[in-house]
Amino acid sequence: MAKKRPDELRITDPRALRALAHPARQRLITELFSGEVLTATEAARLVDLTPSATSYHLRALEKWGVVERDAASSDGRERPWRSSATSISILPEAHRAAGRDLSRTSLAKWFVGLDAGLDRLAASLETGEETGMTSRGRLWVTDAELEEIKEQLNEVFRAYKGRTRREHPDDARPWDVYALILPTEK
Numbered sequence: 509m510a511k512k513r514p515d516e517l518r519i520t521d522p523r524a525l526r527a528l529a530h531p532a533r534q535r536l537i538t539e540l541f542s543g544e545v546l547t548a549t550e551a552a553r554l555v556d557l558t559p560s561a562t563s564y565h566l567r568a569l570e571k572w573g574v575v576e577r578d579a580a581s582s583d584g585r586e587r588p589w590r591s592s593a594t595s596i597s598i599l600p601e602a603h604r605a606a607g608r609d610l611s612r613t614s615l616a617k618w619f620v621g622l623d624a625g626l627d628r629l630a631a632s633l634e635t636g637e638e639t640g641m642t643s644r645g646r647l648w649v650t651d652a653e654l655e656e657i658k659e660q661l662n663e664v665f666r667a668y669k670g671r672t673r674r675e676h677p678d679d680a681r682p683w684d685v686y687a688l689i690l691p692t693e694k
Contacts, residue, residue, distance in 0.1 A: 513590075513591070513592060513593050513594060514592075514593040514594070515593060515594050515595060516593055516594070516595045516596070516597055517573065517574065517591075517592055517593035517595070517596045517597070518597050518599055519572075519596065519597065519598040519599060519602050520599050520601055520602050521572075521602060522602050522603070522605040522606035522607075522610070524572045524598075524602065525598065525602060525603070525606050525610055525611065525614040526610065526614070527568055527569070527571070527572050528569075528572070528574070528598075528614065528618075529613065529614050529617040529618075530565065530568075530617075531617065531620050532555040532557055532561075532562070532565050533565050533568065533569055534617060534618060534620060534621070535554060535555045535621075536551055536554075536555060536562075536565060536566065536569065536575070537569070537574060537575075537591075537596065538621070538684075539551070539554055540575055540589060540590055540591040541591045541593075541594070541595065541596055542669075542671075542672065542682075543591075543669065543670045543671060543672045543675075544590075544672050544673065545578050545588045545589070545590045545672075546588055546589055546590075547586045547587070547588045547589070548560075548562045548563040548566060548586060548589070549562075549586060550588075551566065551589065566589050570589075573592055574591070574592060574596065575589050575590065575591055575592055576589070576590060576591075576592045577589055577590075578590045594669060594670075595662075595669075598614075603615075619686070621684060622684075622686055625640075625684050625686075628640075629642070640683070646692065654689065657689070658689065661687050665685065665687075
């Protein structure tokens with residue numbers, strides 16, 4: 509019987525921020541934490557690298573416990589990779605210990621795909637498609653209420669987690685979802 513993966517991988521080591529910041533690794537994290545199980549060759553097509561280079565990045569992520577080889581595979585030649593948990597969080601203590609510059613660089617690289625997604629949204633709106641959603645507002649909430657909001661958002665995401673390019677409803681298509689709760693200027 510395959511071991512059950514933890515619900516959340518919590519990154520606390522500031523050195524991991526640098527390892528996670530590479531754009532190809534970001535894409536691999538996105539795909540694998542979306543429930544995909546991919547060989548290095550399959551993953552290479554997604555990140556536009558050679559299988560050898562992709563394998564290098566997968567092993568680097570494995571070193572930090574982010575991904576693992578899927579033991580359920582029967583193919584001895586090229587075993588697939590999967591996420592080591594169902595979600596990943598970089599905890600504030602990792603960012604604090606890394607310092608402001610590395611933390612900012614790491615955070616910016618986590619959202620490299622956001623700019624491309626905004627371009628796709630603008631292009632779809634230009635052609636008359638009504639796809640995606642943007643919303644911005646300000647809430648005045650207590651720390652306890654903020655934790656409730658974050659948990660409610662996570663519950664919504666969990667309801668649809670586990671769908672992959674191989675397993676999803678026939679009429680489903682992939683969407684990149686970003687949830688940002690950012691502090692304001694005082």
